[in-house]
Amino acid sequence: MKTEKFKIIKLPKISDPRGNLTFIEGDQHVPFTIKRVYYLYDVPGGAERGGHAHKELKQLPISTIGTFDVLLDDGSQKKTISLNRSYNGLLIDNMVWREINNFSSGSVCMVLASEYYDEDDYYREYSDFIKNIKE
Numbered sequence: 001m002k003t004e005k006f007k008i009i010k011l012p013k014i015s016d017p018r019g020n021l022t023f024i025e026g027d028q029h030v031p032f033t034i035k036r037v038y039y040l041y042d043v044p045g046g047a048e049r050g051g052h053a054h055k056e057l058k059q060l061p062i063s064t065i066g067t068f069d070v071l072l073d074d075g076s077q078k079k080t081i082s083l084n085r086s087y088n089g090l091l092i093d094n095m096v097w098r099e100i101n102n103f104s105s106g107s108v109c110m111v112l113a114s115e116y117y118d119e120d121d122y123y124r125e126y127s128d129f130i131k132n133i134k135e
């Protein structure tokens with residue numbers, strides 16, 4: 001995979017015997033301005049999310065609770081990354097196909113996003129994504 005199409009970003013972690021604390025400050029810890037936050041939760045066993053790429057959107061999923069796997073595909077290489085720490089975010093650039101699966105019971109996937117929701121920004125067909133990335 002070409003460099004910088006995705007990478008783990010380590011967020012600040014304040015360790016404390018009363019429970020750990022992680023924080024994210026706008027324009028400080030994430031290399032885009034956060035315009036939207038959404039989260040996946042109550043995911044039933046065996047379910048798969050994602051299955052699309054974005055034309056412009058950059059995202060940073062974080063496993064705030066539990067674990068899940070993110071399959072990344074830039075059109076030439078594929079890689080699967082497991083997210084299982086609340087202080088790790090996975091920076092995903094635009095034009096990367098992603099599938100999310102293997103959610104552990106009760107897990108929560110929180111996603112920071114660089115743009116408001118826009119259905120026109122999606123490639124929902126893998127063949128469309130491949131066609132456009134090769135152009």
Ligand code: TYD
Nearest residue numbers: 036037038040048049050051052116117118
């Ligand atoms: P989608 O991005 O396809 O979810 P996933 O990739 O996790 O399967 O979104 C599912 C539905 O939710 C779709 O109808 C669009 C809607 N949606 C919003 O309205 N706002 C949002 O911020 C997101 C992420 C999705």
